[in-house]
Amino acid sequence: MAWFYLVLAGLLEIVWAVAMKQSAGFTRPLPTAVMVVGMVASFWLLAVAMRTLPLGTSYTVWVGIGAVGAFLLGIVLFGEPATPARVTAAALILAGIITMKLAS
Numbered sequence: 001m002a003w004f005y006l007v008l009a010g011l012l013e014i015v016w017a018v019a020m021k022q023s024a025g026f027t028r029p030l031p032t033a034v035m036v037v038g039m040v041a042s043f044w045l046l047a048v049a050m051r052t053l054p055l056g057t058s059y060t061v062w063v064g065i066g067a068v069g070a071f072l073l074g075i076v077l078f079g080e081p082a083t084p085a086r087v088t089a090a091a092l093i094l095a096g097i098i099t100m101k102l103a104s
Contacts, residue, residue, distance in 0.1 A: 002052035003101075009045035010065025012038045017070040018077065057104045064097040 016038030022031040042062075050058045071090045074080035 002049045005045045006049035006053060006058055006061055007065065009042045009049060010062050011069065012042035012045065013062060013066030014069035014073060016042060017066060018073050021074075021078070053104065057100050060100050061097050064093050064100075068093050068097075 016035045019031045019035035019038060022028065023035055024031075026032050046058060046062050049062075068090050071080075071086070075082045
């Protein structure tokens with residue numbers, strides 16, 4: 001169950017990162033509220049997952065899910081570039097997440 005909470009926390013990290021971008025520097029109330037709720041929920045689920053999982057594994061996987069997800073949504077939603085170097089970097093982060101899971 002801890003892994004479920006951790007993955008959900010990572011997905012919520014993506015939500016709050018995108019909402020932060022859409023908040024336009026906290027000038028738009030709805031995206032700002034979504035960001036705050038997503039952030040609190042993400043941190044709470046991370047803390048719940050850390051009751052069972054090691055700190056290093058939990059934090060690395062959480063950050064990795066958020067980073068790769070935000071990278072992908074940046075490309076899809078905001079037209080950010082998908083250069084070979086950026087895609088390679090995201091693939092390496094994903095490989096690290098998988099390796100952490102297998103090593104735990």
